[in-house]
Amino acid sequence: MKIDLTPIDAPAIKSRPVYAPLEPRPGKLHVIVADDAGADAVTDLLAKASNRSEILAVAHVMYCPGPTGTDGSAKLEALGAAQFFRAPTIPALLPRLVRVLADAHMGTQFYLAGTESLIGQAEREIMNTGFPFASIQKEQRGSTLRRVQCVHCKGITENVATDPFKCSHCGLSLFVRDHYSRRMAAFQGVNIDAEDPGQVPESVVRFK
């Protein structure tokens, strides 16, 4: 069991999705899902689109504020998309996305921007409906707080800032392994003092 903490500036994690700036693409419907500073990724996307008004005319924008309170909803609402929805949190946003997916046809473009938690959970819903991988673009912006699954009790702790941290479900001290599951939309948390119960290193803030 690897218990070394990875430095914050460690090279890319191999199982972690690769993020790139959002690019405008032709589509019959543009589903834009963002949270936190992802609002800026969306305005940047539209700023470089030559057909901005055409995209907005068939765009459905869903947004929620970030885990540290960043709220870009005003600037997204001001874009004038065909539909705009502001949810208070990610769990409150997802049912709307699922409903939209039920009617979405091939030719839909998906743009996900913001925290890894939002991107991961939205991507999971989209992939569950069978849309091709290639129709989903993702850009990470803002908070790097992590969503972590406890490999022992299976509970997911949101907005993890420190390493190690206490599982919010079973209470074990977990280190955040640099292993990411898109199906869970979560990193893996593994008990840090299993071999020497009680010997938990001091927590370090790694994610903000």
Add this chain to the structure above:
Amino acid sequence: MSLDFRPGAFSEFFRDETFRDTFTYTNSNPRRFPFPFDRDDYMYSVNMEPHVPGRKGTAFEHTFDVDEHYVAEMIDRAKVLAEDPLRCQSLPHMTLAGWDVLELIMEAKARDYPQWFSLTKDGNRWHWVNRPLGIEQSFTFLDEATLPYPPFEYIMRQTQGDWTLQDERDGTLWMDAGIATSQADWSVDFDVGMNFHEWHAPVPLAHEKGVFDRALKFLLKLQQGAPVRRFNWTMTVNPLLDTAPETYPKWGPMKASITPENLGRKQHLRVELQSLYRLPRSNAIAFDIRCYLCSFEQIVTVPKWARRLHRVIRDLPEELATYKGFSRNRAAMVTWLSQYDDGAPTSAGWWPDD
């Protein structure tokens, strides 16, 4: 826990032994153990070779090695699955691949071990007999309703080794089904649905060496009827089959129980004989990770293996010892093994010197 099979012939061939609590597991013949080091040092490589029948009386004699631990391993698997059903998962599109692997295993075992297994077919109506586990089952091939479990889980409850089924799409392999009750510290529940590079992400050094790129390229060309195999290995304290991350808080403390006096008995080399099969209907790839355990005191009964294991463990890069989870006991292992290394040269290849 109640078993849904009645283990039969413990007495004549199959050992009545445990992989937990009392840890009565042992090898009647250590020379049968698939020792994984063909030279005195070790570094990751793709190291694939055709999985063809090998020497008689070894783990390589048949496609699927049914050894003296079979019945005890299946009892251990049933216990793990009763405690944690998430250890066996299959995404909905993998049912056909499950039938493929069921067919592969039943046909091979009935062919290679007619004294224990038989398969008779009348069109799609099949009759399977597994004498060591006391199982007799008539069913309709490709009709899930005729088996007590989905096909993948059904055959896996009668098959040694952890298995994954890889769907091929978008130029890579996706681990979309798997069972792990004898794994070296990876989680089926977490990894199911990942692609080839994703599930190997935690492995150090190998990505940089391009090992996984080459391995994937190789595997995508895998043909039906031409399986391949390779070794992997790690270390386990006590003959514990189920070293899952899920239960790490339970078994982790055992790693701290090693002393110079008990090391030879408690410390086990854990070998994975991995084999890969292209499946005919689903075009999926089945991956068998068969675990063999051998205590250090049994390994050193083969002088060549004793010398070689000492050198491999002594010279291994520290990252690998850490990743494989034995850096804590590495120095003690090297000290213990050094008693059995007189510095004499060793012959090439992994077989014991005859």
